[in-house]
Amino acid sequence: MKVLIAEDDYRVADIHHQFLERIGGIQVLASASTAAETLRLVGELKPDLLLLDVYLPDSLGISIIGSLREVCPGLQIILITAATDRMILTKALNQGVLDYLIKPIELERLSEAVSRASNTQHVLKGSEDVNQALIDRLFRSEMSSPPEALPKGIDQLTLEKVKELLGQQEEGITAEALGKLFGASRTTSRRYLEYLISIKEAEAELVYGIVGRPERKYKRK
Numbered sequence: 731m732k733v734l735i736a737e738d739d740y741r742v743a744d745i746h747h748q749f750l751e752r753i754g755g756i757q758v759l760a761s762a763s764t765a766a767e768t769l770r771l772v773g774e775l776k777p778d779l780l781l782l783d784v785y786l787p788d789s790l791g792i793s794i795i796g797s798l799r800e801v802c803p804g805l806q807i808i809l810i811t812a813a814t815d816r817m818i819l820t821k822a823l824n825q826g827v828l829d830y831l832i833k834p835i836e837l838e839r840l841s842e843a844v845s846r847a848s849n850t851q852h853v854l855k856g857s858e859d860v861n862q863a864l865i866d867r868l869f870r871s872e873m874s875s876p877p878e879a880l881p882k883g884i885d886q887l888t889l890e891k892v893k894e895l896l897g898q899q900e901e902g903i904t905a906e907a908l909g910k911l912f913g914a915s916r917t918t919s920r921r922y923l924e925y926l927i928s929i930k931e932a933e934a935e936l937v938y939g940i941v942g943r944p945e946r947k948y949k950r951k
Contacts, residue, residue: 731848734777735761736768737810738787742833746781749837750844752913754891765789773801779828779847784811784818792818795825804854806847810835841885848887884925888912892922893950896932902947923948 733756737743743761750756759775762768765786772780780798782791791809798805809822812833822830828850829843880886895911896903909919926932927948934946 731756731779731844731851732775732777733758733779733781733844734768734771734775735781736763736765736786736791737761737781737783738763738785746840748913749840752891753841753844753887754894754912755848755887756844763787765791765794769794769797769801772798772805776802777805778851779806779808779844781808781810782827784809784813792821792825795827806850808840808843808847838885841887845885845887881925883921888914889922889925892919893926893931896923896926896948897950899949902935902937902949904945904947908948920946926950 733750735743735746735758737746740761740763743763747758747761750758759777760771762771763786765788768780768782768786768791771777782795782798784791791811795807798807807827808829808831809827810831810833811818814832819830828847831839831843880889891912892908895908899908905920905923906916908923909916912919914922923932923934927934930951932948932950934948936944937947938944
């Protein structure tokens with residue numbers, strides 16, 4: 731999924747960029763710092779998803795949504811804002827934004843919103859005919875979660891990335907080493923790996939290092 735970031739604070743834009751790139755399955759095309767630049771880049775690059783800040787230097791992000799959809803009709807938009815004004819929320823809902831995140835946003839919440847966008851894109855670009863079940867999956871947001879709810883602290887997109895990376899490790903890998911591959915701490919990595927073991931999609935064995943300290947080495951089943 732191709733993503734464009736519209737954010738006038740380059741530090742925030744960089745955080746979002748790095749986080750999205752770690753998720754996997756996402757290509758961050760560029761970052762824009764003004765409304766005018768956002769319009770131009772959306773028209774040129776045709777992203778699938780736009781992370782749109784409300785307070786841009788030259789215009790409110792909410793004010794350019796109509797123009798954005800003219801140059802890129804299939805664009806999905808996640809609005810990111812420090813505004814808690816109910817009027818902004820009303821306008822966002824009326825203009826069909828996919829999600830609305832209030833700063834400072836939690837990266838896990840951003841991941842959920844991006845996952846929903848990815849699932850929506852998958853349905854809309856699929857080959858199956860439109861039926862009520864398909865529509866219910868979109869409008870009831872059932873696709874934003876897997877069929878069984880994931881435990882707290884386990885995100886679907888990150889889980890898929892862990893599965894992909896683990897599948898590439900023929901000799902197995904430690905939680906610390908795998909965490910480095912997808913930009914997470916050892917504790918976070920172990921949480922995902924132990925969850926995969928609990929659903930019987932991975933296995934682990936104890937191995938002894940140079941100093942004799944045992945470590946768990948994980949493999950896909």
